[in-house]
Amino acid sequence: MRVHLCVVGRLRNGPEYTLIDDYRARFDKTGRNIGLGPLKIHEVEAKKGGGMAAEADLLRRAMPKGALLVCMDERGKVLSSPEFANHLGKWRDQGQGDIALIIGGADGIDPALRAEADFSLSFGKMVWPHMLVRVMIAEQLYRGANILSGGPYHRV
Numbered sequence: 001m002r003v004h005l006c007v008v009g010r011l012r013n014g015p016e017y018t019l020i021d022d023y024r025a026r027f028d029k030t031g032r033n034i035g036l037g038p039l040k041i042h043e044v045e046a047k048k049g050g051g052m053a054a055e056a057d058l059l060r061r062a063m064p065k066g067a068l069l070v071c072m073d074e075r076g077k078v079l080s081s082p083e084f085a086n087h088l089g090k091w092r093d094q095g096q097g098d099i100a101l102i103i104g105g106a107d108g109i110d111p112a113l114r115a116e117a118d119f120s121l122s123f124g125k126m127v128w129p130h131m132l133v134r135v136m137i138a139e140q141l142y143r144g145a146n147i148l149s150g151g152p153y154h155r156v
C-alpha cells in the first residue's frame with residue numbers, strides 16, 4: 001500500500017526535512033517486507049491569497065485517484081501507536097492501493113476537503129505547526145510499520 005503525504009508549503013532543507021527524509025527511508029525499508037510503502041511526499045503551494053479552497057484543489061490533484069483519504073486534524077480521532085499500526089494493517093489487508101495523508105497549511109484544511117475524509121487523525125487537541133506534523137506522521141508511519149513487522153522499535 002503506497003502512502004502519500006500531501007502537504008501545503010515547501011520545506012527547503014531545514015532540520016525537519018532531514019528528519020522526514022530519515023523516517024521516510026526507514027518506513028520504506030521496513031514496509032517493503034510487509035506490503036507497505038513507498039512513502040511519497042507531495043508538496044503543494046497555492047498562489048498568494050489563494051486560500052484554503054485553492055489549496056484543497058491542489059491537494060486533491062496531488063493524491064492518486066481512489067486513494068483512501070486521511071486528514072490530519074486536531075478535531076479527529078486520537079489513536080495509540082499500536083492502534084494506528086492496526087489501521088494501516090487493516091487498510092492494507094482490505095486491498096487499499098494508496099492512502100493519502102493530508103496536512104493543511106497555516107489556515108488548516110478546507111472544510112469541504114475535511115468532509116470528504118475517510119478518516120481524521122488527531123495528534124491531540126493542541127494545534128501543531130504543519131512542519132512538525134509532517135515529522136510526527138512520518139515517524140508514526142515508521143513506528144507503525146515496525147510494530148506490524150514485529151520489530152523492537154516500539155517500547156512502552
Ligand SMILES: C[S@@+](CC[C@H](N)C(=O)[O-])C[C@H]1O[C@@H](n2cnc3c(N)ncnc32)[C@H](O)[C@@H]1O
Nearest residue numbers: 072073074103104107108109122123126127128
Ligand atoms: C498550523 S495547523 C492549522 C491550524 C488551523 N488553524 C486549523 O484550524 O486547522 C496546520 C495543519 O497541521 C495539522 N495539525 C495541526 N495540529 C494537529 C493536531 N493536533 N492533530 C492533527 N493534525 C494537526 C492539520 O492538518 C492542520 O491543518
